[in-house]
Structures are given as C-alpha cells and as structure tokens.
Amino acid sequence: MKTIIVVSWRNVWRNKPRSLTILMAIAVGLWGGIFATSISAGMMKQRFTSSIETQVSHIQVHNPQFLKDDNIRYGISRADEIERFLAKDSAVKAFSSRTLVSGMIATATQSKGVRILGINPVQEAATTRLSSTIIDGYYLSAGGRNPILIGKKLADKLKLKTGSRIILTFTDTEGEIVSASFRVQGIIRTNHSMLDETQVYVRQNDLQSLTGGRAIVNEIAVLLHDLAQVTPMVEAISGQFPENEIRFWGQLSPDLLYMNEMAGASLMVLLVIIMLALAFGLLNTMLMTVFERTRELGMLMAVGMNKIRVFAMILLETTFLTITGALAGGILSGVTIYVTSRNGIDFSGVGGDTLSDYGISAIVYPELFPGFTGNIVILVLITSVLSALYPALKALKLKPSEAIRQ
Amino acid sequence: MNVIRTFGLSKTYNHLVVPVNALVNVNLEIAEGEFTAIVGPSGSGKTTLLNMLGGLDQPTSGQIFIDDTEITGMKESRLIDFRLRNIGFVFQSYNLIPVLTAIEIVSFIMLLQNYPKDKMEKRARELLDQVGLADKADVRPQKLSGGQQQRVAVARALASNPRFVLADEPTANLDTQSAFNLLDIMLRLNREENITLLFSTHDQRVIDRARRVITLVDGSIVEDQHFEK
Numbered sequence: 225m226k227t228i229i230v231v232s233w234r235n236v237w238r239n240k241p242r243s244l245t246i247l248m249a250i251a252v253g254l255w256g257g258i259f260a261t262s263i264s265a266g267m268m269k270q271r272f273t274s275s276i277e278t279q280v281s282h283i284q285v286h287n288p289q290f291l292k293d294d295n296i297r298y299g300i301s302r303a304d305e306i307e308r309f310l311a312k313d314s315a316v317k318a319f320s321s322r323t324l325v326s327g328m329i330a331t332a333t334q335s336k337g338v339r340i341l342g343i344n345p346v347q348e349a350a351t352t353r354l355s356s357t358i359i360d361g362y363y364l365s366a367g368g369r370n371p372i373l374i375g376k377k378l379a380d381k382l383k384l385k386t387g388s389r390i391i392l393t394f395t396d397t398e399g400e401i402v403s404a405s406f407r408v409q410g411i412i413r414t415n416h417s418m419l420d421e422t423q424v425y426v427r428q429n430d431l432q433s434l435t436g437g438r439a440i441v442n443e444i445a446v447l448l449h450d451l452a453q454v455t456p457m458v459e460a461i462s463g464q465f466p467e468n469e470i471r472f473w474g475q476l477s478p479d480l481l482y483m484n485e486m487a488g489a490s491l492m493v494l495l496v497i498i499m500l501a502l503a504f505g506l507l508n509t510m511l512m513t514v515f516e517r518t519r520e521l522g523m524l525m526a527v528g529m530n531k532i533r534v535f536a537m538i539l540l541e542t543t544f545l546t547i548t549g550a551l552a553g554g555i556l557s558g559v560t561i562y563v564t565s566r567n568g569i570d571f572s573g574v575g576g577d578t579l580s581d582y583g584i585s586a587i588v589y590p591e592l593f594p595g596f597t598g599n600i601v602i603l604v605l606i607t608s609v610l611s612a613l614y615p616a617l618k619a620l621k622l623k624p625s626e627a628i629r630q
Numbered sequence: 631m632n633v634i635r636t637f638g639l640s641k642t643y644n645h646l647v648v649p650v651n652a653l654v655n656v657n658l659e660i661a662e663g664e665f666t667a668i669v670g671p672s673g674s675g676k677t678t679l680l681n682m683l684g685g686l687d688q689p690t691s692g693q694i695f696i697d698d699t700e701i702t703g704m705k706e707s708r709l710i711d712f713r714l715r716n717i718g719f720v721f722q723s724y725n726l727i728p729v730l731t732a733i734e735i736v737s738f739i740m741l742l743q744n745y746p747k748d749k750m751e752k753r754a755r756e757l758l759d760q761v762g763l764a765d766k767a768d769v770r771p772q773k774l775s776g777g778q779q780q781r782v783a784v785a786r787a788l789a790s791n792p793r794f795v796l797a798d799e800p801t802a803n804l805d806t807q808s809a810f811n812l813l814d815i816m817l818r819l820n821r822e823e824n825i826t827l828l829f830s831t832h833d834q835r836v837i838d839r840a841r842r843v844i845t846l847v848d849g850s851i852v853e854d855q856h857f858e859k
Binding site: 227230231234235238519520522523524525526527528529530531533623624625628629 | 681684686687706710711713714719721723728729730734737739741742743786790
C-alpha cells in the first residue's frame with residue numbers, strides 16, 4: 225500500500241500547472257466558503273449574545289396572567305423568595321427584577337408609545353449590558369429625582385438630550401392613569417435599534433411608588449454562567465415556584481432558537497454547494513488524468529495490478545489533491561479568521577448600520593461554528609471520494625490489451 | 631516440457647463492420663527455454679496471439695494452457711493474479727511508470743507479489759545489474775535513453791520470476807546499437823537463466839537470432855522453423 229501511496233502522491237505532481245490550478249480552486253473556494261460562513265457565524269453569535277445579555281437573558285420568570293394581559297397588577301408570586309433562591313445558587317451569574325408597564329413618553333411637542341422598565345440599577349448592570357451602553361450622560365444611580373434612560377433613536381426622534389424633561393403617562397395597579405415628570409439622565413445605544421426606540425428605563429422603586437406603592441415585580445431575568453445549565457435551572461425554579469411561568473431563552477425569543485438550530489445547517493448547505501462545484505472540477509481533472517494515462521493504466525493491469533489497487537490509486541490521487549487544496553484553504557481561512565476576529569470587520573461603510581436593526585453590531589467578529597472543522601473534513605473526504613468514483617470506474621473498465629496500444 | 635500449449639485457438643472481431651478473423655485454428659506448443667519469434671506482415675495476428683497467450687484477451691474459441699493451467703475462460707480477477715505470477719511483459723513503447731525510479735519500477739512488481747521486503751531491493755539491483763543498468767537504479771525513465779528504458783522493462787518483466795516473457799515488438803522503437811544490446815541481454819538471459827522468451831516482431835535483427843521462428847499469415851501459422859544456434 226505504501227508504494228501505491230507514493231505513486232499516487234507523485235502522480236499528483238506529474239502535471240504541475242493542472243494540479244496547482246485545481247488546488248487553488250479548492251483552496252480559494254473553501255476559503256471563501258469558510259470565511260463567509262465564519263462572518264455569518266460571528267454575526268449570529270453577536271446577535272445571540274447581544275440578545276441574551278441586553279434583553280432576554282437565559283431565563284425569565286413571570287406571572288402567567290401577566291403574559292396574557294400585560295398588566296402591571298400581575299406581579300410574580302413570591303418574588304422575594306425567588307430572588308433569595310437565585311442568590312444562593314452558584315449556577316446563577318446575576319438576576320434582575322423588573323417592574324414593567326406600557327405608557328406614553330411626551331415632550332412639549334411630541335409623544336410616543338414606550339415600554340417602561342422599572343429596574344434595580346445594580347442588579348440590571350450585573351445582568352445586562354445596559355450600564356455599558358450609555359453614550360451620553362450617566363447610568364441610573366440612587367440619587368436624584370425620577371431619572372430616566374432613553375435610547376439614542378428615541379432621543380433623536382423626540383429631540384431630547386441629557387437633562388431634558390419628559391412626561392411618562394401610564395396606568396397604575398388600580399387602572400388609574402398616572403403621569404410623572406422624569407429627567408433624561410443618560411442616553412443609551414444598544415445593538416437593538418428597535419429597542420432603543422421603544423424602551424425606557426427608570427428606577428424600579430420610582431415606578432413602584434407611582435403605580436400604587438406596592439413592590440410589584442413583573443419580571444425576573446436570570447443570567448447563568450453556562451448555557452448548559454439552563455434546562456436544569458428552569459426545572460429547579462419551576463419545581464420550587466410552580467405558580468409562575470418559567471421560560472428559557474428559546475421560548476422567549478423563538479427566532480434565536482431557530483437561528484441557533486438552523487444556522488449551522490444552512491451554512492453547511494452553502495459549503496456543500498461550493499464543494500459540489502469543486503467536485504466537478506476535480507472530476508474533470510481526474511478524468512483527464514485517466515484518459516492521458518490510459519496506456520500506463522493498461523500496462524499496470526497487464527502486469528498484474530488488480531482492480532482494487534487501480535481504484536485505490538485513483539482514489540488516493542483525488543484525495544491527495546483535495547486534501548492538499550483543502551489544507552491550503554483551511555490555513556488561509558484560519559489565518560484570515562484569526563486576524564479579522566481580533567479586530568473585527570467594520571461593515572458600517574457598506575450598509576452595516578442597518579445590522580443594528582437585527583441586534584448585530586456593524587463590526588462583525590468572524591468565528592467558526594463549534595464542530596464546523598470536523599464537518600469540513602468529512603465534507604472534503606466525501607467530495608474526493610465522489611469525484612474519484614467515476615474516473616476510477618472508467619479506469620477499471622479499460623481493457624489492458626487495448627489500453628496499452630493507445 | 632511445454633510451457634504454453636494452444637488448441638484450435640481462434641479469435642474473431644465482430645465489432646467491426648465486417649467480422650475479422652484475427653486468429654484461425656492456431657495450435658502451438660512452446661517449450662521451456664525457447665527463444666521464439668512470431669513474425670508476419672501487419673495484421674497477420676501476431677499481437678492478437680501474444681494477447682491471448684498473455685491472458686490479456688480471450689479467444690473466440692479454443693484453449694490455452696500455461697503449464698497445466700487453462701487460462702481460457704478464467705475469471706478476470708484470477709487472470710490478473712495469474713499474469714502477475716506467471717507472465718512477464720515487455721511492450722513496444724516501454725510503458726514504464728514515469729514517477730518511479732528504475733529500481734522502484736522493478737520492485738513494484740515484487741511489491742504486487744508480496745515479495746519479502748528484505749530481499750526485494752537486493753533482487754531488484756541484481757536484475758538491473760543483469761540488464762546493465764546497475765548505475766541507473768535511482769534514475770527516473772525520462773532521464774534514460776530508449777534502449778535503457780527497454781532494458782528496465784526487461785528487468786521488470788523478470789522481477790516476478792515468470793514462467794515466460796512476452797515481448798511485443800521490443801526493438802521497434804530502438805536504434806540499431808540499442809536493439810543489439812537488448813537482444814544480447816535477452817539471449818544471455820535465455821541461455822544462462824533458461825528464461826522462455828516469445829517475441830512478436832518485424833525486426834530482422836530479432837528474427838536472425840531466434841532459435842524458432844513462427845510465421846503467421848491471416849491469423850494462421852504458415853511456417854514453424856527451428857534453428858540450431
């Protein structure tokens with residue numbers, strides 16, 4: 225077998241320009257596929273991380289009635305006990321209890337519907353990236369009267385800046401309309417431009433005092449250390465507090481779940497298409513090789529090389545070509561991904577700003593999907609076997625007596 | 631002892647517009663140690679006969695025995711193995727593997743035969759020495775002259791220690807000196823090693839040295855001459 229391997233390897237380099245051409249086609253094709261995939265993977269990871277860390281968290285707890293009626297009066301049962309439970313569990317990285325109400329934000333000249341999140345600033349800063357998204361002014365603090373954080377997009381629409389006064393109008397726990405004046409303490413910009421336009425943040429105790437004075441908590445968002453701990457934690461909280469609705473990130477944001485489950489597969493399809501195209505190039509090269517070496521193959525069969533060895537030789541030649549090209553493409557991809565993942569690729573000049581509408585930063589950090597490398601290796605091997613099949617069968621059909629006279 | 635025996639060997643090519651009888655009722659016996667030339671005009675059936683005897687093609691009718699083994703009707707996979715162990719081939723256009731060196735080409739046949747690896751290189755070098763190419767062992771075919779390439783082909787043919795060697799027009803592409811050198815080597819191997827050699831040829835230089843000359847015309851043996859040399 226060693227000799228067959230040596231012969232196959234040397235045969236690859238018999239026609240250097242042709243071999244190098246197909247090698248480059250494989251390398252560039254694979255590089256393009258892997259790099260495009262890694263950009264998509266980077267975008268999706270950013271979207272996932274951003275959604276988890278900015279908005280959804282890993283787990284959320286609600287009163288089931290609140291999910292149906294979105295009314296502030298439906299607070300979580302035994303919210304303080306849940307908080308104590310979460311504080312004791314080492315799997316929990318942080319949690320944030322929120323009081324939620326929908327209402328209107330109004331300036332002297334304009335108004336707009338918004339979601340008002342009453343947050344505990346310390347808990348929220350540990351659970352989400354909110355505190356790091358301030359682009360003007362300051363994050364919520366204990367001091368001052370009725371501070372509010374608003375998104376940049378909303379600020380632009382309502383022509384607000386830090387220090388501006390606004391009026392929030394909403395209904396309290398008794399269904400009465402309440403209005404209160406707030407001062408813009410900070411302006412935020414997240415990767416979710418839609419949220420930046422529709423959500424505002426106030427201190428939870430300010431909101432609670434305006435909505436009836438009761439310490440109602442409508443939502444507890446839980447961030448865990450590890451994604452793998454999500455299911456056991458959902459079960460643990462559900463077991464302890466069955467009267468509440470406990471949902472994990474996939475239920476809270478089904479598009480994230482879909483993206484996580486389908487993204488790898490759909491990007492793999494892209495690579496399969498690229499490899500399929502390359503397979504035809506390889507097939508062509510190997511067919512030419514077989515036709516050019518008809519006499520030699522006839523001689524080998526005449527002197528006693530059996531069909532298994534002839535088949536193995538053609539298969540090995542194709543595999544060497546494919547693996548060498550794939551290796552070059554892999555190294556090229558590795559270097560490109562390594563370099564670009566450190567500094568990111570700025571898409572803002574080519575319409576990348578619109579990415580923030582989907583929760584993705586304009587600067588994308590390419591990365592490989594977990595397990596993707598293994599899949600590529602399998603794909604490359606399948607491609608080489610498929611490409612070798614027809615030329616090898618063609619070679620096996622040669623009649624030595626005719627082939628050696630060509 | 632006869633190495634090759636054929637009985638009523640015929641071959642008709644039916645895929646042509648008109649069926650062509652390439653061989654007609656050929657009965658032949660080749661004894662061990664013979665140096666035989668098969669001669670005849672183009673299209674007389676020399677190559678067809680060699681292909682039949684070498685198990686590269688099957689006759690339309692008749693039988694071929696190599697020693698006591700009938701190769702007509704043998705399964706392709708068995709035939710390949712039979713060729714590997716019993717028949718050496720020398721082709722008109724050398725047909726060496728261009729990516730291997732002379733010694734690798736000679737060893738290749740032994741590798742296919744699962745020859746003991748520790749003895750392989752020694753035997754390959756001995757064979758190259760026998761054909762006068764000991765100093766070209768590590769040279770690839772493209773750096774050898776036509777005569778040298780054909781001598782490597784002879785060494786390859788002998789590598790499997792075959793019962794006989796079939797050579798199809800071995801000197802056709804060689805200049806006079808190379809042809810004489812090759813013939814000298816083959817004659818010596820025939821005399822000293824008792825190797826059975828069967829040529830198809832047009833070349834008078836080969837015919838003059840053969841101890842038996844079989845003449846084919848239109849697929850039939852018309853003359854079978856034995857010479858004392």
